[in-house]
Amino acid sequence: MNYSYAGRKILITGGTGSFGRTVTKKLLERNVAEIRVLSRDEAKQDEMRHALGDDRLRFYLGDVRDYDSVDRATRDIDFVFHAAALKQVPSCEFFPLEAVRTNVFGSDNVVRASADNGARSVVCLSTDKAVYPVNAMGESKALMEKVAQSHGLNNPTTATIVSCVRYGNVMYSRGSVIPLFVSQLRAGKDLTVTNPNMTRFMMSLDHSVDLVEFAFQKASQGDLFIRKAVACTIGDLAQAMINLFESSSTVSLIGTRHAEKVSETLATREELSRAQDMGEYFRVPADNRELNYELYVEEGDLHRETFVDYDSHTVERLDVEAVEDLLLTLPEIRRELTDAGIDVSQRLSDA
Numbered sequence: 550m551n552y553s554y555a556g557r558k559i560l561i562t563g564g565t566g567s568f569g570r571t572v573t574k575k576l577l578e579r580n581v582a583e584i585r586v587l588s589r590d591e592a593k594q595d596e597m598r599h600a601l602g603d604d605r606l607r608f609y610l611g612d613v614r615d616y617d618s619v620d621r622a623t624r625d626i627d628f629v630f631h632a633a634a635l636k637q638v639p640s641c642e643f644f645p646l647e648a649v650r651t652n653v654f655g656s657d658n659v660v661r662a663s664a665d666n667g668a669r670s671v672v673c674l675s676t677d678k679a680v681y682p683v684n685a686m687g688e689s690k691a692l693m694e695k696v697a698q699s700h701g702l703n704n705p706t707t708a709t710i711v712s713c714v715r716y717g718n719v720m721y722s723r724g725s726v727i728p729l730f731v732s733q734l735r736a737g738k739d740l741t742v743t744n745p746n747m748t749r750f751m752m753s754l755d756h757s758v759d760l761v762e763f764a765f766q767k768a769s770q771g772d773l774f775i776r777k778a779v780a781c782t783i784g785d786l787a788q789a790m791i792n793l794f795e796s797s798s799t800v801s802l803i804g805t806r807h808a809e810k811v812s813e814t815l816a817t818r819e820e821l822s823r824a825q826d827m828g829e830y831f832r833v834p835a836d837n838r839e840l841n842y843e844l845y846v847e848e849g850d851l852h853r854e855t856f857v858d859y860d861s862h863t864v865e866r867l868d869v870e871a872v873e874d875l876l877l878t879l880p881e882i883r884r885e886l887t888d889a890g891i892d893v894s895q896r897l898s899d900a
């Protein structure tokens with residue numbers, strides 16, 4: 550279905566985070582009537598209110614764990630982008646029930662309140678860590694995906710479309726490794742690398758948000774959209790940062806953190822076997838069969854064996870120079886380099 554944003558009201562949960570904020574900025578460029586941001590931290594809201602200075606922005610204090618605060622924020626709303634989450638792997642490992650409360654029950658509140666208030670479309674933000682999860686953050690996000698998909702299965706006549714978008718690591722997002730490396734380089738310290746052979750999917754924030762808009766426009770009930778991405782090793786990422794900053798820092802190995810994987814998977818082969826390849830991304834439709842399994846035993850999926858997981862160890866791997874080029878596409882990196890007195894204009898014009 551194609552919806553126009555003109556005159557529409559959009560809610561972004563977790564709207565003061567890196568992802569939510571970028572989506573907010575992009576949507577403000579459309580002819581939307583109102584964007585609501587639901588989040589817990591009034592200081593971040595205040596900072597965003599002043600930074601964006603747009604009177605179509607409305608800030609709602611509240612927590613997705615609390616149905617009433619989500620209900621208030623979803624009244625008379627058209628689109629909901631659900632980005633609020635606990636997303637740091639180590640902290641979720643220590644406090645797994647907090648991850649369950651926010652990422653599972655909180656997501657259920659968002660889906661239910663949106664449907665109760667007649668929203669047209671809800672898009673939930675997921676992560677590659679939800680695939681073959683080994684940590685509480687990923688496990689809770691995997692359940693969030695199931696909660697999102699169960700909406701359509703349990704409410705066949707609902708008018709509210711619920712879908713998910715799944716990403717890898719968003720470069721320069723708050724609390725992630727790239728801003729950490731920048732601060733270490735600027736302080737003249739060595740870069741703390743967990744395991745140089747670990748691989749991660751790398752994508753820019755700007756690229757990532759396009760898919761949210763696409764999901765709003767095109768999702769069918771229960772769809773999961775996966776953004777394809779390139780990957781690199783963390784050792785190459787550290788080296789690329791050292792090279793760009795023309796630094797004499799070296800790498801200091803600190804070992805793998807709690808519950809980290811050596812590689813991440815964006816899509817399983819089972820998902821790929823029923824996915825639609827749409828160029829930049831995959832669309833994985835929900836399995837809409839009913840709970841009547843005896844009707845289906847005849848239909849085994851022989852086709853499935855020909856697919857392999859979409860994994861950061863096996864997709865296109867960037868070398869150090871290609872990682873440098875990718876880093877230079879980030880405005881934050883260019884600004885940091887300029888601040889550090891490093892002139893990259895020649896390199897940018899060669900690119």
Ligand SMILES: O=c1ccn([C@@H]2O[C@H](COP(=O)(O)OP(=O)(O)O[C@H]3O[C@H](CO)[C@@H](O)[C@H](O)[C@H]3O)[C@@H](O)[C@H]2O)c(=O)[nH]1
Nearest residue numbers: 636637638676677678717718725726741742743744747783
């Ligand atoms: O001091 C550090 C910190 C991290 N790393 C490594 O850098 C990579 C990326 O780490 P980080 O930026 O902390 O991201 P992840 O732990 O991979 O998780 C991020 O990426 C996920 C998507 O995979 C999101 O869902 C999470 O919210 C987000 O925190 C990992 O291989 C880490 O082992 C280091 O080498 N040194």
